[in-house]
Amino acid sequence: MSTTRDSSVSFDQTDTRSxxxxxxxxxxxDDLVAGVDxxxxxxxxxxxxxxxxxxxxxxxxxxxxIKRQYPxxxxxxxxxxxxxxxDRHVQEGESAIWIWAPIITKQCPECENxxxxxxxxxxxxxxxxPEEWSEGLVGFKPAPVFDVSQTEGExxxxxDTEATGDAGDLVGRLTGAADELGxxxxxxxxAEWTHGEAKGICEQLSLVDMQPRVEVRDRENEADLARTLxxxxxxxxxxxxxxxxxxxxxxxxxxxxxxxxxxxYCGLDTSGxxxxxxxxxxxxxxxxxxxxxxxxxxxxxxxxxxxxxx
Numbered sequence: 001m002s003t004t005r006d007s008s009v010s011f012d013q014t015d016t017r018s019x020x021x022x023x024x025x026x027x028x029x030d031d032l033v034a035g036v037d038x039x040x041x042x043x044x045x046x047x048x049x050x051x052x053x054x055x056x057x058x059x060x061x062x063x064x065x066i067k068r069q070y071p072x073x074x075x076x077x078x079x080x081x082x083x084x085x086x087d088r089h090v091q092e093g094e095s096a097i098w099i100w101a102p103i104i105t106k107q108c109p110e111c112e113n114x115x116x117x118x119x120x121x122x123x124x125x126x127x128x129x130p131e132e133w134s135e136g137l138v139g140f141k142p143a144p145v146f147d148v149s150q151t152e153g154e155x156x157x158x159x160d161t162e163a164t165g166d167a168g169d170l171v172g173r174l175t176g177a178a179d180e181l182g183x184x185x186x187x188x189x190x191a192e193w194t195h196g197e198a199k200g201i202c203e204q205l206s207l208v209d210m211q212p213r214v215e216v217r218d219r220e221n222e223a224d225l226a227r228t229l230x231x232x233x234x235x236x237x238x239x240x241x242x243x244x245x246x247x248x249x250x251x252x253x254x255x256x257x258x259x260x261x262x263x264x265y266c267g268l269d270t271s272g273x274x275x276x277x278x279x280x281x282x283x284x285x286x287x288x289x290x291x292x293x294x295x296x297x298x299x300x301x302x303x304x305x306x307x308x309x310x
Contacts, residue, residue, distance in 0.1 A: 021303070025261050025296045029289055032260050035274030036285035045278055048157045054085050062099040066145075069097045072196035073147040075156070082146065088153030096144030107136035114138045159279060161272040163227035163263055170226040170266055170306075174233070177305045183236045184213045185229070193217045200228040202235040212236035227263045227270060230302060234258035237298050250287060252280045254295055257288050261299040266306070 039045050055075055058066065066073050076097060082088045105114045108130075111123035115130040117138070148156065171187075178185040195201050200216035214232040219225055234255040239247075256276050263270035277288065288295070 018300075021300050022296060025299055026292065028261050028264055029257065029292055029295065032257060032273060032277070033285050033288050035271060036277045036288065039274040039278040040285070044157070045159065045275065048159050048279070051086075051157055058099065065099050066097055070147055071194070072149065073097065074197045075148040076145040077148075078143065078145050082151050082153075086151075086154065086156065088148070088151040090146045090151050094146060094150040096146060098142050099145055100140040101143035102137050103139045103141055104135055105138055106130055106133040107138055108133060112136065112138070159272075159275040161276040161279075162221055162224040163259075163268045163270045163272060164221070165223045165268040167222040167226045167266075167268065170268075171222050171229065173306055174226060174229045177233075177302075178214075180305050180308075181233060181237065181302075182211060183233060184211055186213070186215050187218050187225070188215050189218050199224075200232040202232045202240065204240075212240045223263075223268045226266070227259045227268060227273075230262045231255045231259040233302060234298050237301065238294060249280045250291070253277055253287050254291050254298075256280075257291070257295045258299045258302065261295065262302045262306075265299075265303055 055077060066076060077085070079090055082090060107114065108118040108123060108125055110125035111118055111121055113121055113123065118130070175185050175187065195217070198217070200214065202212055202214050204210060204213065214229070214236055216225060216228045216232060232255070235251065238254055239251045256273050260270045260273040277285065
């Protein structure tokens with residue numbers, strides 16, 4: 001689908017501007033939902049999904065351990081898993097990231113210990129022999145894993161979510177709009193970026209100053225840099241006071257839909273947003289349309305600020 005700006009799209013007429021913006025954004029949201037549907041059925045997305053399904057989901061405790069030891073980690077797996085599942089090899093000299101791995105073995109139905117611990121316990125259960133016990137979780141043991149950045153070999157499939165097109169002075173206009181939006185913004189050189197694979201972040205400026213701080217990783221593709229700025233601005237405007245991890249995927253859907261709409265209005269090709277949203281909400285692209293009011297009002301606010309500063 002084409003997402004470059006239609007020269008006939010303008011919101012210059014004051015008396016009809018709101019209605020025109022609403023109807024145009026609603027049409028673009030319909031296009032985005034259709035794009036997510038198409039992305040989900042594409043061979044590229046199915047290949048990516050297949051690889052993702054082979055990575056384990058880690059508990060909150062293990063996620064904290066991973067981030068403490070290797071803050072930039074994105075995809076972790078054991079030494080043999082990298083070799084056998086992904087045809088990649090841990091590079092020489094890399095240090096392991098240690099997590100807690102579950103111990104699954106035969107388990108006493110009464111004391112829930114493994115057979116060896118059961119023998120040394122005071123449990124008198126003897127209705128069935130240990131070889132007939134069901135398996136269960138009996139404890140945890142330290143286990144080493146490695147991040148994809150510590151390995152080399154066959155590349156993992158990636159989704160091309162980058163925006164393209166002529167950004168012109170859009171990045172400058174976006175950073176110039178920060179004060180009006182009540183946001184502190186910084187474009188961080190690649191060499192100074194400390195947030196792993198993330199393209200941008202939105203967080204609290206400090207314990208004293210509650211103002212949102214947006215940081216984005218600098219890159220040559222200014223169209224995608226602008227899209228990331230819009231995405232993080234949307235987080236600042238929509239989600240800065242929301243502290244609910246269960247809403248994370250829905251917040252990403254809203255922010256990326258705003259980036260799609262505003263980027264499209266500014267003449268960028270933001271069709272890669274369909275892959276981005278498919279990766280976050282692969283079961284229900286309709287969630288984009290369900291949140292239309294929040295997406296639309298935030299997109300309109302950003303477009304207004306950009307137009308006023310043009």
